Amino acid sequence: MINAAVTCEQIKDGDAVNPQMSLPNMLYCVVPLDWCPHLERLQPMPPEGLNPQTPCETCGDPRENWVCLHCYQVHCGRYVNQHMIQHGLECHHQLTLSYSDLSVWCYECEEYIHNEVLLPFKRDAHWKKFGEMMLGTE
Structure with a gap:
């Protein structure tokens, strides 16, 4: 048993x-992995922060979108039209944040990543998506 x-x-x-x-x-x-070498390539968050309501920049679909943590373009995920996968491969931008569940995926490591340096991005997206602070990350 x-x-x-x-x-x-x-x-x-x-x-x-x-x-x-x-x-x-x-x-x-x-x-998730607690470290990934691609974390070193993160770019500072834009002054206006993130916008979890942004539709895919390629097809306009509002569902299951991800934001690139290198250039901050927003594209749809693998279960919609796979535009973020295409973006990651074409631009060699490895790290992306899901606006659905606020997880971070590395295309090169092929793993989810969770590290303290990602918390500002997750907090900002959580605040704008839910209107409240993210629990457990104060």
Whole structure:
């Protein structure tokens, strides 16, 4: 019998169930990297900050958009028209922030990233999206 109360830390530390196992109602977690060499290429946030309501600059779609943390262009994600993927590949801009869930993805590392240097971007987007401070980052 598998313990259903497996934590993300157990998964991260390799103490959890076999990752190849697929069970109904089993939860999975994503453990972001805490460092990525592309964090060093971040550009300062624009003076006006971020705007989570910005539609894709290529197709105008308002859903599932990401902001490039190198040039601050906004494009739609892989489940819409993949314009941010195209932007990242063409411009070699690796880091992008999701306006859907405020996660940061690195196209070159192919991993989610969470680092203290990303908190100002996440806080700004959270404030403008929800009208309140982001919990746990004061």
